[in-house]
Amino acid sequence: MANINFLIVFLIYILFSSCEVYDKELDNPNDNIANEELGVYPPSLVFFPKQQTKTMSDSVRIGAYIVFSDSSNQSFSATHLKIEFDNSMLQIDSLAPGWIGPGSMTDSNNTTPLFTHSVNQGILDIYAYYLSITETSIDSLTHIAEIWFKPLATGESTIQYDTSQCEIINNDEVIIDIKGTRSASILIQ
Amino acid sequence: MKLFILIFFLLDIVYGDSNFPSILIFNEFDSKVIDQEKLELSNFFPTKDFIIGDDVKPFSSSVDSMSNPASGRMSIIRKLGKDLDIDYVLFHKINKDSNRFYLEGQMFRTESGGMIHRRIVDITNYYKGHINELKLWVGDVFNEIDKEWVEYRKMVLFQNPEDIIQEKTPEGAMVRSLMVPGWGQFYSDKPTSGKVWAGIEASLITTILVSYIGYNNSVKGFKSNTSLYEGSSEQIEFTEYRNQVDIEWKKHKDYNSAMIYSAITAGTLWALNGVHAYIVGPRPKKDIIQKWDKIFLK
Numbered sequence: 001m002a003n004i005n006f007l008i009v010f011l012i013y014i015l016f017s018s019c020e021v022y023d024k025e026l027d028n029p030n031d032n033i034a035n036e037e038l039g040v041y042p043p044s045l046v047f048f049p050k051q052q053t054k055t056m057s058d059s060v061r062i063g064a065y066i067v068f069s070d071s072s073n074q075s076f077s078a079t080h081l082k083i084e085f086d087n088s089m090l091q092i093d094s095l096a097p098g099w100i101g102p103g104s105m106t107d108s109n110n111t112t113p114l115f116t117h118s119v120n121q122g123i124l125d126i127y128a129y130y131l132s133i134t135e136t137s138i139d140s141l142t143h144i145a146e147i148w149f150k151p152l153a154t155g156e157s158t159i160q161y162d163t164s165q166c167e168i169i170n171n172d173e174v175i176i177d178i179k180g181t182r183s184a185s186i187l188i189q
Numbered sequence: 190m191k192l193f194i195l196i197f198f199l200l201d202i203v204y205g206d207s208n209f210p211s212i213l214i215f216n217e218f219d220s221k222v223i224d225q226e227k228l229e230l231s232n233f234f235p236t237k238d239f240i241i242g243d244d245v246k247p248f249s250s251s252v253d254s255m256s257n258p259a260s261g262r263m264s265i266i267r268k269l270g271k272d273l274d275i276d277y278v279l280f281h282k283i284n285k286d287s288n289r290f291y292l293e294g295q296m297f298r299t300e301s302g303g304m305i306h307r308r309i310v311d312i313t314n315y316y317k318g319h320i321n322e323l324k325l326w327v328g329d330v331f332n333e334i335d336k337e338w339v340e341y342r343k344m345v346l347f348q349n350p351e352d353i354i355q356e357k358t359p360e361g362a363m364v365r366s367l368m369v370p371g372w373g374q375f376y377s378d379k380p381t382s383g384k385v386w387a388g389i390e391a392s393l394i395t396t397i398l399v400s401y402i403g404y405n406n407s408v409k410g411f412k413s414n415t416s417l418y419e420g421s422s423e424q425i426e427f428t429e430y431r432n433q434v435d436i437e438w439k440k441h442k443d444y445n446s447a448m449i450y451s452a453i454t455a456g457t458l459w460a461l462n463g464v465h466a467y468i469v470g471p472r473p474k475k476d477i478i479q480k481w482d483k484i485f486l487k
Contacts, residue, residue, distance in 0.1 A: 021445055022411060024438045028419055028427050048422045063422055141424045 029182045030141050032067050040180035042069040043168060045081065045161045047184035055189050059093060060149040062159060062184055066142040066168060075171035078129040079144055082165035086157040087122035089188060090149040097128065098143030151188045159184045211238035211275040212327065217245045217282035226323055233324055240275060248280045252295065263302030270299020279326060289313045294326055359470025366466035370459055373466025386462045393455035400448035407441035
């Protein structure tokens with residue numbers, strides 16, 4: 001009888017505890033589908049990851065990306081990204097060029113993009129030029145740079161693009177409109 | 190014309206049948222009681238002729254298996270009536286059903302060959318029941334029933350039904366079935382329906398448990414793929430994880446629905462099983478047969 005009572009209680013527990021239907025809330029800044037659900041339309045400038053929590057001894061790593069439409073076959077030749085960060089909390093440690101064009105860090109001809117940057121009082125300017133003349137179209141997700149910060153103080157900081165100064169230029173040297181951006185949040189504990 | 194009518198009546202008197210109705214009695218059970226039966230019947234019905242038949246083979250098959258039980262033995266009965274010059278045929282047999290004995294009687298009219306009465310009486314504790322029933326049979330057919338015979342039959346019934354203690358009750362059956370589906374039916378000696386109820390509930394509970402396991406696995410898959418999706422910067426990876434999240438999310442929803450509907454069905458049937466157990470629960474029969482008083486037998 002005790003077993004039967006246990007079974008009944010277990011079944012009732014299952015009913016009341018397991019009837020939850022979870023909401024599907026997918027948010028990845030690099031995913032154009034997720035961005036469009038948030039009203040951020042391509043081409044957009046995003047950071048990945050969108051938020052992270054670190055300690056003072058950690059290094060903060062963040063990627064800068066351009067997200068084009070999934071169906072786009074956009075020609076692309078260069079970009080200028082103006083990134084704002086709180087220099088009282090974060091200090092640029094190092095930068096690396098990202099995946100520009102088809103292929104990995106370089107195009108299929110292993111051509112390293114021309115990549116320069118400058119840092120001035122919480123402003124990071126990145127200039128990247130895609131030099132191939134044969135492969136002019138790019139993937140829908142384009143990695144421009146990987147940035148490493150060194151924490152200076154605890155607290156929450158936001159890294160964001162200054163869209164008035166950012167530019168994306170196609171192969172014909174025509175500026176492509178940037179339709180959306182997403183910032184990144186960093187919590188230093 | 191008057192002369193013809195007179196001759197007809199004279200011939201009827203000389204060559205016609207006896208005025209006494211004749212009954213041919215077949216007993217399938219104990220042949221020793223036959224003479225006693227005939228004697229007792231003749232005493233009570235002196236205006237009837239009783240003939241005891243000895244070959245019961247024509248009656249060996251069950252009338253219930255015939256397409257029309259009333260006319261199933263028509264040709265045999267007519268033939269018996271013609272050959273033996275009798276008006277009625279009464280066939281008696283005793284059936285045993287678990288611990289009870291039933292006297293089954295079939296009365297046929299030889300003129301039509303059809304069965305005119307059929308009666309099944311529990312004679313388990315019915316002292317000299319077959320003799321009394323024979324008298325009631327004949328009396329019933331000829332409308333010559335003695336009230337004593339009817340009263341005698343009533344003596345086998347329990348006289349004080351309010352004193353009956355029910356060891357098993359419909360309420361007991363219902364409570365048992367509400368605790369364990371099918372238990373009340375088993376308790377009420379209805380093992381088939383008990384197995385059916387238990388089987389249905391076991392199937393539904395299994396479905397709930399299987400759905401629960403599937404739901405749990407899907408939720409785990411949904412959460413882990415969501416985490417992987419959010420942690421992936423590579424398009425090929427997060428696209429794959431997104432697809433996995435979609436699949437697992439749909440599965441967890443389907444399992445959840447299956448679990449809810451199975452639970453609702455199981456709960457409803459569980460309650461119905463309790464009601465069914467109450468309906469088929471053990472109740473005293475309309476005519477409760479009492480154990481025969483040993484003093485009376487003396």
